[in-house]
Amino acid sequence: MKRKKIVVENKYGIHARVAAAIVKEASKFSSKIYLEREDNNLRANCKSILGLLALGASKGTVLNLEVEGEDEERAFNAMRELLEGLSKDA
Amino acid sequence: MRRVFEGIPLSPGKASGKAVLMATFVGKEQAGAFADEVEKFFKALSSAKKELEALKSRISRTYKREVLDIIELYLMFMEDPAFTEYVVEKLREGVSAADAIKFFFKDYEEKILNVNDKYLRERAKDIRYVRKFLLAKLSDVGVDWDTVARRGEILVVTFISPVDVVNVAEKGIKGIVVEKGSETSHASILARSMGIPMVKLPDATEVLNNGDVVLVDGDRGVVVDPQKEDLTTVVEVAEEHEKEPIPVDLYVNIDFPEEAKVVSKVGAKGVGIFRTEYMYLTSSNWPTEEEQVGYLRRMLRYLDDNISVNVRIADLGGDKIPIYAEYMRDLISYRGIRFFMAEEDLFRTHVRAILKAFEGRQLRLLIPMVSDPYEVRWVKGVVEEELFCLDKRPSELVYGAMLETPAGVVEAKRIASEVDFVSVGTNDLVSLLYGIDRECELPEYLEPPNNLVLIEALRYLVRSVGPDKITLCGEVARNPKYLPYILKAGVKKLSVNPAFVPKIRKWLRGYGKGQTA
Numbered sequence: 001m002k003r004k005k006i007v008v009e010n011k012y013g014i015h016a017r018v019a020a021a022i023v024k025e026a027s028k029f030s031s032k033i034y035l036e037r038e039d040n041n042l043r044a045n046c047k048s049i050l051g052l053l054a055l056g057a058s059k060g061t062v063l064n065l066e067v068e069g070e071d072e073e074r075a076f077n078a079m080r081e082l083l084e085g086l087s088k089d090a
Numbered sequence: 091m092r093r094v095f096e097g098i099p100l101s102p103g104k105a106s107g108k109a110v111l112m113a114t115f116v117g118k119e120q121a122g123a124f125a126d127e128v129e130k131f132f133k134a135l136s137s138a139k140k141e142l143e144a145l146k147s148r149i150s151r152t153y154k155r156e157v158l159d160i161i162e163l164y165l166m167f168m169e170d171p172a173f174t175e176y177v178v179e180k181l182r183e184g185v186s187a188a189d190a191i192k193f194f195f196k197d198y199e200e201k202i203l204n205v206n207d208k209y210l211r212e213r214a215k216d217i218r219y220v221r222k223f224l225l226a227k228l229s230d231v232g233v234d235w236d237t238v239a240r241r242g243e244i245l246v247v248t249f250i251s252p253v254d255v256v257n258v259a260e261k262g263i264k265g266i267v268v269e270k271g272s273e274t275s276h277a278s279i280l281a282r283s284m285g286i287p288m289v290k291l292p293d294a295t296e297v298l299n300n301g302d303v304v305l306v307d308g309d310r311g312v313v314v315d316p317q318k319e320d321l322t323t324v325v326e327v328a329e330e331h332e333k334e335p336i337p338v339d340l341y342v343n344i345d346f347p348e349e350a351k352v353v354s355k356v357g358a359k360g361v362g363i364f365r366t367e368y369m370y371l372t373s374s375n376w377p378t379e380e381e382q383v384g385y386l387r388r389m390l391r392y393l394d395d396n397i398s399v400n401v402r403i404a405d406l407g408g409d410k411i412p413i414y415a416e417y418m419r420d421l422i423s424y425r426g427i428r429f430f431m432a433e434e435d436l437f438r439t440h441v442r443a444i445l446k447a448f449e450g451r452q453l454r455l456l457i458p459m460v461s462d463p464y465e466v467r468w469v470k471g472v473v474e475e476e477l478f479c480l481d482k483r484p485s486e487l488v489y490g491a492m493l494e495t496p497a498g499v500v501e502a503k504r505i506a507s508e509v510d511f512v513s514v515g516t517n518d519l520v521s522l523l524y525g526i527d528r529e530c531e532l533p534e535y536l537e538p539p540n541n542l543v544l545i546e547a548l549r550y551l552v553r554s555v556g557p558d559k560i561t562l563c564g565e566v567a568r569n570p571k572y573l574p575y576i577l578k579a580g581v582k583k584l585s586v587n588p589a590f591v592p593k594i595r596k597w598l599r600g601y602g603k604g605q606t607a
Contacts, residue, residue: 012209016163016216023166048172049163050198053213056205 001068002076013058031069038062097311101281101288105265106305107243131187134227167220195221235261252276265306267294274517283345336598341585347389352588360398362585367404382443405458426459453484461497466508494518502554516564538575545575552580
């Protein structure tokens, strides 16, 4: 399993469009991919848009990305790149 | 044992039979067999998705990116793997598909409402729409009206939508008892035009049971275990329309093509409003141009060329949203002509169909809910463009505006200068003037003679537009409390539900003789 701490830095947090992008990316892999809030341990399956929205991750939220499965190496890199890339956008 | 329940009459007539209570609308839904529920669920889900996909391709030309994003988000909600997984698990536990959908989305709605960020919380709204949309789809595939109609003849429900009035009537339900609704609600208007007695009984689903033999008396209420004397119907003689003059011209409002038959039967001068929205509401998809032409021609078959017909552009929006357009309830919350102003493609199809259907005869095109002259000019612009491309066209084209908002009343003069005739829709006007829901009755102190605001508005309209140009359409026209005041305000043309023409005629004769004011 691979883990990494990520801070949500974009202005509106994980809002609908961002969540949709995460789901689309995560769904390309067979690995289990989760985001977990560090403050309250709420956990979301990155293939579930509703789960991601229910995280309520606004700007500044600290999340742990967790990837586990056969293609975890590729999935982890792709997800990390996506999530860190988000920070630059609004 | 004979029991009588006084109710509020919504649609006249008598019908009796076995009562059937609709579980779907009353509290928790009864789950069917597992396999049936699974099938129901996936059918609803795929029909919902198909519809959104179709919508997406249709609007991609006319709407901004934001609207497409919303539709894509809705699709993603429906495709969320957690959703189907949860529902199937619940169905296995014996929960109904409807409840499973409700539980799932309500849970997320609540979670998102608890999020500590105002912007992110906004999405709870979208989850609510998807839930409602799916439930609507489910009841579309789920309510088997055939089965309902086999179990009884009198439908007892908490609430019924206009579309379902048509559905149940087609399946042979003879009478309806509702807990909620009013005379002016669209469901009541439809029940009346379909000749189905309907009564409002606030605790109907409590006091009536499945299988009770009941009589729905559309003028009074409900009788359980009716006796012979309850069942004898007084046959209303509609024949007595001799040429004795009455002080107004009577027209009829009709909702379905076949109703046009009654125009000559009741001796009306013509059709005051042909409400085309039911063409949309009873269809399972946006009706095509050909379907619309066929529908309109079916009505015209019953009407000689010299009978005037005011065809009203479909008044969609509000509580008149077709089931396949549920998504619009929020994207476009407009009503009347403004609905089509936001949906120009749909409007052009509608206009072309009307123009074609009226080939060779006069077309009196009535525009619903006009609040500003600009709306009339917009319609004219579109109509004239479409007319230009057609070779089949009406012999004459005149425009009318429906004034039924306070803004329309205030602007009456300017609006009237753009049109040939004006119809005053009092159902909406009353609701908007007094700030009262269409589903509610007006309290007595707001009715004549206690309160005359509506009458003042009519007087103002007659003065601004001219008495010959104006027709009053609405339920107040058949209310003896209002009628003398309406006449005193100078109104000379009334358009009412055909069922009330003989009554009004009778009343007006009396008015001419005795009770002149």
